[in-house]
Amino acid sequence: MTTLRETFYNHTGNLIHKWDHYFEIYEKYFSKYKNKKVNILEIGISHGGSLQMWKKYFGENVNIFAIDVNQECKKHEDDKIKIFIGSQSDVNFLKTVESQLPELDIILDDGGHTMQQQIVSFEQLYLKVKEGGLYIVEDTHSSYWHAFGGGLKNKNSFIEYAKNLIDSLYDSHISNKRSLLINEITKNIYSISYYDSIVVFEKKLRPKPFHIQKGNETITPYKQTELKKKSVFIKIKDKILGEIDTFKANSKGKII
């Protein structure tokens, strides 16, 4: 079977521009979709080369949807490729696009790469991904570039935004949830994977976690009570320390 790297390096059609290390990452996530019925949306068309590459790689059952702000990109439309012209940071435009799309297996954001564009598109389109599907943001090194609204540890960057979503992944284990973001999006993030310049979100409803013990050690009723007490104590302590953290965070900069 032809790999994505081979498909790219053998490509003689319209121009595509990709970092070489992306192919290994994409192969890991995309190979299961090859020759299956797959719906993909790519934000950012440019010369249309990547659309041709997806068509070749995924096979004849692929349906490709694409967004670009540049009107000229409409010329890349064909029987397998539907193109929407507008800005990925325009919520109303995205709502209109969304209403015309089927559920998607993959969304790949390779558009303008500014912080606002990446965040607005993510928030508007994430739930359009099928259960088990993928939302991928490419070229996230722009989070470290001032020209794109980023900068190391800049709290407005996409990377910092995504780092905050890690806390939401752990919501079941956080006793004080007041400063935690919990919504339909965060409930449906099953995993977040960070690579050099790519962030991959796996969209799946996170089940309520539980743990069990298996094996033969007999726990005496006394030990059982002690363990229960310890667990209640840990929970109360965590709650109190969580309240103190929130209080400290809220009074930052104020004299207390």
Ligand SMILES: C[S@@+](CC[C@H](N)C(=O)[O-])C[C@H]1O[C@@H](n2cnc3c(N)ncnc32)[C@H](O)[C@@H]1O
């Ligand atoms: C990096 S290129 C896309 C490259 C293409 N995916 C490829 O791999 O060959 C970025 C594209 O994003 C488009 N773009 C820039 N700002 C945009 C915005 N606000 N909304 C939608 N597309 C935008 C540009 O017009 C350009 O075609």
